[in-house]
Amino acid sequence: MLTALILSSCFATAQVDPIPVGSEAGVDDAPRVTIANFSAKSIDGKEVSLAQYMGKVVLVVNTASKCGLTPQYKKLQEMYEKYEKKGFVVLGFPSNDFQQQEPGTNSEIKEFCTKNYGVTFPMFEKISVNGQKRTKLYQWMINSTSNRKPIQWNFEKFLINKGGFVVARFDPRTAPDDPTILQLIHSMLGIKDGVR
Numbered sequence: 001m002l003t004a005l006i007l008s009s010c011f012a013t014a015q016v017d018p019i020p021v022g023s024e025a026g027v028d029d030a031p032r033v034t035i036a037n038f039s040a041k042s043i044d045g046k047e048v049s050l051a052q053y054m055g056k057v058v059l060v061v062n063t064a065s066k067c068g069l070t071p072q073y074k075k076l077q078e079m080y081e082k083y084e085k086k087g088f089v090v091l092g093f094p095s096n097d098f099q100q101q102e103p104g105t106n107s108e109i110k111e112f113c114t115k116n117y118g119v120t121f122p123m124f125e126k127i128s129v130n131g132q133k134r135t136k137l138y139q140w141m142i143n144s145t146s147n148r149k150p151i152q153w154n155f156e157k158f159l160i161n162k163g164g165f166v167v168a169r170f171d172p173r174t175a176p177d178d179p180t181i182l183q184l185i186h187s188m189l190g191i192k193d194g195v196r
Contacts, residue, residue, distance in 0.1 A: 034164025038137045040093070043110045043123040050091075050137070054164050057088045057188045059176070060141065062095045062129045064102040064154035065112045072155050073117035075176040079185075080121040086189045087162070090121040093138075095129045098153050102126060129156075145169045157181070161188050 035058065036051035059079075064070060080090045094109050096102040104112065106125050113119035129138045129151045141158045142148055144166035157170040159181065168184055175181075186192070 032165070033140055035137075035160055036164050038140065040127075040135070040137060041125040043094075043106045043125055045106070045125065048122075048124070053089060053091070053160075055087065055162050057083075057162060057185055058091060058160040059088070059181075059185075060091045060093065060137075060158045060160065061176075062097075062127075062138075062151060062154060062156055063092045063113075063123075064095065064098065065104060065109060067098070067101045067154040069153070069155040069172055072176055073113060073119060077117055077119050077121065079176055083185065083189060086191065088185060088189060092119070092121060092123040093129070094123070094126040095151075095154065096126060097128055097130050097151070101154060141166050141169075159184055 034054070036049075036054050038050045040048055040050060042048050059076070061072075061076060063073070076090050076092070080088070092113070094102045094106075102109065109126065110123060113123060127135050127138070129135070138151070142151070144158075145168070147169055153172040155172040157172075157174065157176065158166050159168040159170070161167045167188075168181075170178070170181060
């Protein structure tokens with residue numbers, strides 16, 4: 001019972017960075033790294049500079065096709081469709097780091113996401129988010145919040161502001177449309193509270 005309560009409270013928290021939401025704090029601070037410093041291969045194998053997402057609000061998620069949290073794809077796609085024109089984007093990074101819950105090839109992952117959840121937001125090649133093979137992007141995101149623990153599971157989420165800085169980290173079981181996430185997204189997109 002106690003273990004269940006501890007696990008539950010662990011997954012229910014979000015780590016919010018002290019950078020003011022929606023501000024340009026740190027943008028002119030040259031030594032600070034932003035998402036623009038990274039690139040990744042798309043799920044089709046093309047090199048993508050993540051600098052193209054500067055000026056957007058970005059939700060980065062490590063995904064898996066055979067996880068109990070896989071249905072989160074539906075909400076992620078709905079949010080992308082709803083806020084894309086306002087400057088919001090979801091970036092999906094498949095990972096097989098957790099009990100081999102993403103065993104497929106990149107083409108199989110793409111087919112699964114498209115067929116089952118109608119995913120149109122950018123998806124990238126399968127990567128490692130933990131351990132010695134962890135990508136530099138994930139190392140940077142983890143180091144950008146006060147919670148520098150390894151990624152817990154599939155569907156952990158990082159929210160990045162228009163200036164390219166990580167402003168929040170959310171545990172895997174936190175739904176993509178959790179009020180805390182939506183409030184931050186609305187604030188950074190300039191959407192008045194209550195507007196859905």
